[in-house]
Amino acid sequence: MPIATVNPATGETLETYDALAEEEIERRLATAAAAFRTHRTTTFAERALRMNRAAGLLEEDEQEIARVMTTEMGKPVRQARAEAAKCAKAMRWYAEHAEELLADEEPAEYDVKDSGAAWVIVRYRPLGPVLAVMPWNFPLWQVVRFAAPALMAGNVGLLKHASNVPRTALYLEDLFRRAGFAEGCFQTLLVGSGAVEGILRDPRIKAATLTGSEPAGRSVASVAGDEIKKTVMELGGSDPFIVMPSADVERAAEVAVTARGQNNGQSCIAAKRFIVHTDVFDTFAERFTARMKALRVGDPMEEETEVGPLASRQGRADVEELVEDAAARGAAVLCGGARPDGPGWYYPPTVLADVTPQMRIHHEEAFGPVATLYRAAGIDEAVAIANDSPFGLSSNVWTHNGTEVDRFVQDLEAGGVYINGMTASHPAFPFGGVKRSGYGRELSGHGIREFCNITTVWHGA
Known part of the structure; x- marks a missing residue:
């Protein structure tokens, strides 16, 4: 190179x-x-x-x-x-x-x-x-x-x-x-x-x-x-973002967009897998997808731009391959999913639902503005989906149930657990991960x- x-x-x-x-x-x-x-x-x-x-x-x-x-x-x-x-x-x-x-x-x-x-x-x-x-x-x-x-x-x-x-x-x-x-x-x-x-x-x-x-x-x-x-x-990282019924779903959906779209989606600690309890799944999915779709994509030198181009031609190609593989295997593309016309290495904010372990994106890191949605029947399933990844950098959990907080802190395989907020590095707090x-x-x-x-x-x- x-x-x-x-x-x-x-x-x-x-x-x-x-x-x-x-x-x-x-x-x-x-x-x-x-x-x-x-x-x-x-x-x-x-x-x-x-x-x-x-x-x-x-x-x-x-x-x-x-x-x-x-x-x-x-x-x-x-x-x-x-x-x-x-x-x-x-x-x-x-x-x-x-x-x-x-x-x-x-x-x-x-x-x-x-x-x-x-x-x-x-x-x-x-x-x-x-x-x-x-x-x-x-x-x-x-x-x-x-x-x-x-x-x-x-x-x-x-x-x-x-x-x-x-x-x-x-x-x-x-x-x-x-x-x-x-x-x-x-x-x-x-x-x-x-x-x-x-x-x-x-x-x-x-x-x-x-x-x-x-x-x-x-x-x-x-x-x-x-x-x-x-x-x-x-x-790498493929951080889970878990939303439970006691959460402020509106706030969670708002923060989720920032957590996924920051740095054009090219962040190891960006939330990438959104695991939502079935009781609030439809509400979260609707609000999250609408906000992702509304992100302003454009010239990164413009002050109003929220998502710029990916850093390289190959990086965009890698993201495209993951999305195309998921769609071919049955994932629902709720927004985005197609390269825009014109110069530069742009890729639109994309949300995929009905993701399964048979899809590459379930186990591989999507280094671009692509989010995957999972439905969980309860805390056991949420933890299982979150840990079903080769990565363990950080994690995000949205709940106001103290018992659930204790369970997530105990069982999530990650170097950080952020409750009712998104992962962010700070000089005073240790940063790093486990697994790959x-x-x-x-x-x-x-x-x-x-x-x-x-x-x-x-x-x-």
């Missing part, structure tokens, strides 16, 4: 980039290793000063970088601005909290004495250069939620971004440089996917994080496993510690 900015609204290639030569990759790896030796000795106050400066610069650049993201991957420009603002917020959160999150810990006095020590502490030390393999769908946020905690912990980062967002990738390197981080603390590597294995096997790379597809995760995880290097994987959605956690204290050497310091009496 060429490294290029291609406008998905028109299909026009705007700019192409040469991949880094091996000599330049080597230079950047050496620079990262040298930068780590210095950066790891800086204080939390020094790092926080630079991270806060990066947040301020990003806020100043919000309009400009939003237009870059929209040009490269097609998200509505209003959503792109919101993404930039969210990144600045996360930077400031880690600047404020990193020191306390990584403070030395003292085991219980009883256990210290039992071990024969005069004192014991647990210290969090940075690992070194970390390779980040990141996707195009949230081209700023996915990177910042790794970079902010990693840099604040004393690590340095090398970014291999998706090949269709090179302008955003280069902006990030420049942002951290302008904020005062030393050369080599954060570098963008404009390379193809074929270069990742060699970089990951380099002994100067100490760990890796990947957000992306299951095949990409499997590839990187297998190489890292062979090298015995720590990884964090945030892969990956492992490890980003954000919060859990995320910043993922790439730390958790060191026991034992001092004899």
